[in-house]
Amino acid sequence: xxxxxxxxxxxxxxxxxxxxxxxxxxxxxxxxxxxxxxxxxxxxxxxxxxxxxxxxxxxxxxxxxxxxxxxxxxxxxxxxxxxxxxxxxxxxxxxxxxxxxxxxxxxxxxxxxxxxxxxxxxxxxxxxxxxxxxxxxxxxxxxxxxxxxxxxxxxxxxxxxxxxxxxxxxxxxxxxxxxxxxxxxxxxxxxxxxxxxxxxxxxxxxxxxxxxxxxxxxxxxxxxxxxxxxxxxxxxxxxxxxxxxxxxxxxxxxxxxxxxxxxxxxxxxxxxxxxxxxxxxxxxxxxxxxxxxxxxxxxxxxxxxxxxxxxxxxxxxxxxxxxxxxxxxxxxxxxxxxxxxxxxxxxxxxxxxxxxxxxxxxxxxxxxxxxxxxxxxxxxxxxxxxxxxxxxxxxxxxxxxxxx
Amino acid sequence: xxxxxxxxxxxxxxxxxxxxxxxxxxxxxxxxxxxxxxxxxxxxxxxxxxxxxxxxxxxxxxxxxxxxxxxxxxxxxxxxxxxxxxxxxxxxxxxxxxxxxxxxxxxxxxxxxxxxxxxxxxxxxxxxxxxxxxxxxxxxxxxxxxxxxxxxxxxxxxxxxxxxxxxxxxxxxxxxxxxxxxxxxxxxxxxxxxxxxxxxxxxxxxxxxxxxxxxxxxxxxxxxxxxxxxxxxxxxxxxxxxxxxxxxxxxxxxxxxxxxxxxxxxxxxxxxxxxxxxxxxxxxxxxxxxxxxxxxxxxxxxxxxxxxxxxxxxxxxxxxxxxxxxxxxxxxxxxxxxxxxxxxxxxxxxxxxxxxxxxxxxxxxxxxxxxxxxxxxxxxxxxxxxxxxxxxxxxxxxxxxxxx
Numbered sequence: 041x042x043x044x045x046x047x048x049x050x051x052x053x054x055x056x057x058x059x060x061x062x063x064x065x066x067x068x069x070x071x072x073x074x075x076x077x078x079x080x081x082x083x084x085x086x087x088x089x090x091x092x093x094x095x096x097x098x099x100x101x102x103x104x105x106x107x108x109x110x111x112x113x114x115x116x117x118x119x120x121x122x123x124x125x126x127x128x129x130x131x132x133x134x135x136x137x138x139x140x141x142x143x144x145x146x147x148x149x150x151x152x153x154x155x156x157x158x159x160x161x162x163x164x165x166x167x168x169x170x171x172x173x174x175x176x177x178x179x180x181x182x183x184x185x186x187x188x189x190x191x192x193x194x195x196x197x198x199x200x201x202x203x204x205x206x207x208x209x210x211x212x213x214x215x216x217x218x219x220x221x222x223x224x225x226x227x228x229x230x231x232x233x234x235x236x237x238x239x240x241x242x243x244x245x246x247x248x249x250x251x252x253x254x255x256x257x258x259x260x261x262x263x264x265x266x267x268x269x270x271x272x273x274x275x276x277x278x279x280x281x282x283x284x285x286x287x288x289x290x291x292x293x294x295x296x297x298x299x300x301x302x303x304x305x306x307x308x309x310x311x312x313x314x315x316x317x318x319x320x321x322x323x324x325x326x327x328x329x330x331x332x333x334x335x336x337x338x339x340x341x342x343x344x345x346x347x348x349x350x351x352x353x354x355x356x357x358x359x360x361x362x363x364x365x366x367x368x369x370x371x372x373x374x375x376x377x378x379x380x381x382x383x384x385x386x387x388x389x390x391x392x393x394x395x396x397x398x399x400x401x402x403x404x405x406x407x408x409x410x411x412x413x414x415x416x417x418x419x420x421x422x423x424x425x426x427x428x429x430x431x432x433x434x435x436x437x438x439x440x441x442x443x444x
Numbered sequence: 445x446x447x448x449x450x451x452x453x454x455x456x457x458x459x460x461x462x463x464x465x466x467x468x469x470x471x472x473x474x475x476x477x478x479x480x481x482x483x484x485x486x487x488x489x490x491x492x493x494x495x496x497x498x499x500x501x502x503x504x505x506x507x508x509x510x511x512x513x514x515x516x517x518x519x520x521x522x523x524x525x526x527x528x529x530x531x532x533x534x535x536x537x538x539x540x541x542x543x544x545x546x547x548x549x550x551x552x553x554x555x556x557x558x559x560x561x562x563x564x565x566x567x568x569x570x571x572x573x574x575x576x577x578x579x580x581x582x583x584x585x586x587x588x589x590x591x592x593x594x595x596x597x598x599x600x601x602x603x604x605x606x607x608x609x610x611x612x613x614x615x616x617x618x619x620x621x622x623x624x625x626x627x628x629x630x631x632x633x634x635x636x637x638x639x640x641x642x643x644x645x646x647x648x649x650x651x652x653x654x655x656x657x658x659x660x661x662x663x664x665x666x667x668x669x670x671x672x673x674x675x676x677x678x679x680x681x682x683x684x685x686x687x688x689x690x691x692x693x694x695x696x697x698x699x700x701x702x703x704x705x706x707x708x709x710x711x712x713x714x715x716x717x718x719x720x721x722x723x724x725x726x727x728x729x730x731x732x733x734x735x736x737x738x739x740x741x742x743x744x745x746x747x748x749x750x751x752x753x754x755x756x757x758x759x760x761x762x763x764x765x766x767x768x769x770x771x772x773x774x775x776x777x778x779x780x781x782x783x784x785x786x787x788x789x790x791x792x793x794x795x796x797x798x799x800x801x802x803x804x805x806x807x808x809x810x811x812x813x814x815x816x817x818x819x820x821x822x823x824x825x826x827x828x829x830x831x832x833x834x835x836x837x838x839x840x841x842x843x844x845x846x847x848x
Contacts, residue, residue: 092768092776092796122764124797156761157798220748220765261747262666263762264769343665343747344623344843351844357560358667360526364496365668372496392496393528394561433837439748440755 041299044210047181047197051210051235052277053078056180058187061168063160064117072168073187075112075214075231076141076176081275083109083149084244086251088268094119095126096150097269099134103146104271107240110147112231112271113137114188116216120152120160121266132162140173149271151229153190153216156266185214188229191438192218196307202296204280204289209236213300217308218315219439220265230255230270230304236293237276238283245286246294247272254301257333257426259341260312261435272297309427310410314434317349318427321413326422331368333424338366339413340428349411350430354379354402356388359413374418381408445703448614451585451601455614455639456681457482460584462591465572467564468521476572477591479516479618479635480545480580485679487513487553488648490655492672498523499530500554501673503538507550508675511644514551516635516675517541518592520620522564524556525670529563536566544577553675555633557594557620560670589618592633595842596622600711606700608684608693613640617704621712622664622719623843634659634674634708640697641680642687649690650698651676658705661737661830663745664716665839676701713831714814718838721753722831725817730826735772737828742770743817744832753815754834758783758806760792763817778822785812 049056058073083104087097103109113133120126130150138145152160175183185195199212211234238246251270276282283289310318321340326332339345342362348355356377363370377389383404388397405411453460462477487508491501507513517537524530534554542549556564579587589599603616615638642650655674680686687693714722725744730736743749746766752759760781767774781793787808792801809815 090765090768091774092764119761122761122793122797124795155759156765157793159798220762263746263748263765266761266765266768342667343839344667347840347843350840353845355559357523357526357670360496361494361560361667361670364494364670370495389526389561391528393526394563431840431843433840435747436751436754436835436837436840439751439835441757 041200041202041296044199044201046199046212047185048075048212048214048231048233049178049181050199050212051233053235053275054233055176055178056184057172057175057177058183059168059172059175062164063115070183070187071115071117072165072172073114073184074137074172074176075184075233076143077110077273077275079275080108080110080147081273082107082238082240082243083271083273084240084247085149085269085271086247088265090264090266092122092266094121094152094267095123096120096130096152097267098127099130100149100269103148108147109149109273110143111137111141112149114151114229115165116153116188116190118152118154118158118160119156119267122157123159129160129162133165136166136169140169151269153188153229153267181212181214188214188216190216191313192216193311196304198300198303200296200299202292204236204292207278207280209234209278209280211296211300213304215304215308217260218311219261219313220263232272232300234274235276235278236274237278237280238274238293242283242290243272243274246297250294250297250301254298254305257337257424258305258309259337259428260309262341305427309429312429313438314432315429316409316432317430318410319349319413319429321415321426323415323417324423325417325419327369327420328422329424331370332422334366334368335363335370335415336424336426338362340426343431346428346431349406350432352403352406354386354388354406360389370417371419376416376418378414379405380412380414381405381410383408445604445606445700448603448605450603450616451589452479452616452618452635452637453582453585454603454616455637457639457679458637459580459582460588461576461579461581462587463572463576463579466568467519474587474591475519475521476569476576477518477588478541478576478580479588479637480547481514481677481679483679484512484514484551485677486511486642486644486647487675487677488644488651489673489675490651492669494668494670496526496670498525498556498671499527500524500534500556501671502531503534504553504673507552512551513553513677515541515545515547516553518555518633519569520557520592520594522556522558522562523560523671524564526561527563533564533566537569540570540573544573555671555673557592557633557671585616585618592618592620594620595717596620597715600708602704602707604700604703606696608640608696611682611684613638613682613684615700615704617708619708619712622715623717636676636704638678639680639682640678641682641684642678642697646687646694647676647678650701654698654701654705658702658709661741661828662709662713663741663832664713666745709831713833716833717842718836719833720813720836721834722814723753723817723833725819725830727819727821728827729821729823731773731824732826733828735774736826738770738772739767739774739819740828740830742766744830747835750832750835753810754836756807756810758790758792758810764793774821775823780820780822782818783809784816784818785809785814787812
């Protein structure tokens with residue numbers, strides 16, 4: 041498996057673009073993105089489990105019910121959620137793509153991200169559509185990645201090549217975070233493209249299995265968004281035998297998909313609103329995988345732990361505290377905790393009790409921008425990883441006045 | 445029911461004191477408190493549900509197993525949690541109280557609050573004991589309230605008088621917050637005294653019922669502490685007929701207890717670490733009380749909502765979002781939301797969608813230091829209130845380097 045350039049345009053037969061159409065006030069920020077496949081593609085999506093669902097989620101569910109799609113359109117700056125005319129507007133966005141890009145309206149996946157509860161007008165979208173479609177190119181992945189950003193500080197795109205029965209296949213993705221991030225069965229906005237041939241059923245199976253260990257294990261602020269969506273298009277242009285059952289090729293595809301999603305998880309956590317540090321919580325020795333996941337997610341979500349990491353303070357008691365209230369079946373007297381970064385590894389807790397450590401050494405380890413929290417439960421073989429970030433002044437600043 | 449002075453010393457037969465013994469470095473901060481009843485008292489406690497439990501919790505459970513206690517000792521500056529010798533130290537604290545205050549060691553309730561996982565020495569406690577016991581007085585409630593503070597900015601004490609079968613009874617309490625606050629079945633450190641006569645069984649019943657709607661509905665940061673404890677002593681000196689069944693007197697006692705606990709809930713939320721605002725989320729029209737509680741707690745815990753309130757930003761979409769991911773059975777299309785403070789009331793959402801409002805008016809309402817979020821679910825008669833606070837720069841500052 042090889043990392044390659046090109047993002048969502050790396051696989052054969054995909055074009056993309058992103059433009060500023062006027063939904064966002066700042067003219068230097070792209071706010072409308074489009075990804076189009078040359079041919080209809082197998083499509084799989086997972087969505088937020090929030091009862092309050094963005095109108096684009098409702099419309100997209102209808103459009104991919106048949107397992108196929110050809111385009112993904114997405115605006116930033118407005119979530120089109122909790123608006124009385126939301127579905128009508130989301131359908132309108134698909135109709136505009138259909139008209140300008142010659143794709144059936146019900147083959148369009150639509151997504152929106154931004155403020156909840158502010159009416160979204162079709163006018164700027166209609167005005168921007170000629171430029172958006174006219175500029176579609178197989179080099180356009182980064183523009184598309186920019187067009188879906190909200191409080192993200194960097195655009196996020198990734199691609200890998202891999203081999204299925206002798207055919208070179210590619211998989212690429214773009215994604216955005218970085219607030220209201222605590223996915224439940226789905227997450228954020230992630231658009232994945234591949235030229236591998238795989239049936240809609242197997243594509244959905246692969247995606248649903250993947251998100252449980254990837255995006256669902258990310259938390260920036262514990263808030264599950266109303267508009268989370270991961271969409272995958274597979275247009276089959278790589279020429280491999282179509283994957284239509286669980287076999288060796290399916291396993292290879294799962295691995296390729298997981299390479300892309302895990303990279304995005306780390307990127308989204310690292311770019312979490314206001315974050316200065318990526319926190320990676322690795323739990324081993326759990327009674328079961330479920331226990332490991334519950335513990336990892338509880339620690340990564342703790343405001344107190346996150347603030348301590350911002351201050352490079354080895355306050356491991358907060359890790360124990362978060363393990364204890366997680367609700368998971370844990371024998372506290374067996375717990376061990378270490379902090380690790382590229383500056384070293386520090387043992388702080390054994391058998392549920394503190395052990396002496398050098399505060400100077402701790403400061404050194406925790407001052408890096410990527411910190412691993414290693415938790416051993418000494419109770420079995422279950423393991424899991426969760427990703428998060430520190431809690432900083434800037435998180436408060438960004439969210440104290442988000443709408444202006 | 446009348447509000448009175450005196451805190452835990454307001455009821456007949458209680459003395460208290462708080463001193464600086466040296467657990468905390470800052471010599472101006474009291475760090476050791478004691479409350480003693482002239483006679484043995486019926487005792488009831490509720491404790492944290494965190495699997496990681498402070499050693500004092502374990503020891504206190506043993507000491508009140510018979511339903512009686514006579515004294516409460518508590519230190520701040522060190523939680524005596526995750527220490528290999530923790531129980532021995534906690535028993536040692538009780539022995540010291542026994543020796544100096546002539547109370548049986550197993551009639552002492554012991555509590556600790558502060559940093560987790562740092563060894564606690566008995567030396568300063570032994571050195572401070574003569575001064576602590578020597579200074580016990582029926583005017584000492586405020587010193588005791590000061591001695592249990594950690595990041596609290598104000599000490600918290602309250603008392604009420606009420607009447608049971610013609611006898612004037614009194615109930616008083618001291619409490620501390622204000623971080624690692626997301627109680628589960630118990631909370632923080634709250635010590636309540638009363639001179640009402642009530643059996644241990646009925647006292648425990650009253651306390652267990654009360655915390656479900658009082659302390660368990662408070663959240664400062666979503667972190668459930670390892671050392672939460674609410675303890676009530678009832679020494680019966682008021683002379684009323686002992687309450688030993690659910691009757692009219694029990695109902696009066698429950699009301700008096702709830703007056704005290706609700707006041708403390710509001711105080712603890714308002715003094716939440718770094719907080720500038722008390723947030724009170726009142727949910728009505730829910731399918732059941734359980735639904736109302738789940739919704740209220742979800743909103744009050746949302747980092748995004750808390751940060752918006754800090755910025756006086758009427759970003760009600762975050763309220764809808766938190767309702768949606770709460771897991772409660774809610775019909776989103778019926779939800780209404782209003783913000784209210786002493787500067788006015790503002791309608792922002794009807795039938796799950798936004799309605800126009802004046803941003804100027806919103807700023808005025810949300811700039812007050814006590815904000816009510818009124819949520820109507822239009823779906824039944826269930827209601828609940830939860831208390832919390834805004835998320836501020838100071839929360840991050842306080843917790844970025846708590847141990848130093």
